[in-house]
Amino acid sequence: MGERKRLSANRRKEENKSIAFAKLLNVPTSPRKMRLVADMVRGKEVFRALGILKFSNKEAAARLEKLVRSAVANWEEKNERKAEDGELYISTIYVNCAPMLKRLRTAPQGRGYRIRKRSNHVTVIVDTIENNKNTEA
Secondary structure (H helix, E strand, C coil): CCHHHHHHHHHHHHHHHCCEEEEEEEECCCHHHHHHHHHHHCCCEHHHHHHHHHCCCCHHHHHHHHHHHHHHHHHHHHHCCCCCCCCEEEEEEEEEECCCEEEEEECHHHCEEEEEECCEEEEEEEEEHHHHHHHHC
């Protein structure tokens, strides 16, 4: 690895030490369905987002609720204190495509139709509302 790449990689690692995030990899639902749920909670206060996810009837909501709880726990571990109501919000949430499983379904006259079983990766980053106000000012 070259010097420039090493310096930028070290700088990125230092920045990530101050960020509380959680990742969920290889979720066996399509990214489109997961994005619908992610859009419901993007930018919301954490405990309000957990309420939205708890009462949502989508299957992806249960997985995303668990992921948000994990991100909050990571924030609490890094800051060595409990998260209070109205303090944290979901600053970033994004859903990326994961590798697809390709299967064959039998079809008439000796043919086979391809079935693509999609999966996704989800990343949630939580931050304090005070940090957001300081960066905007």
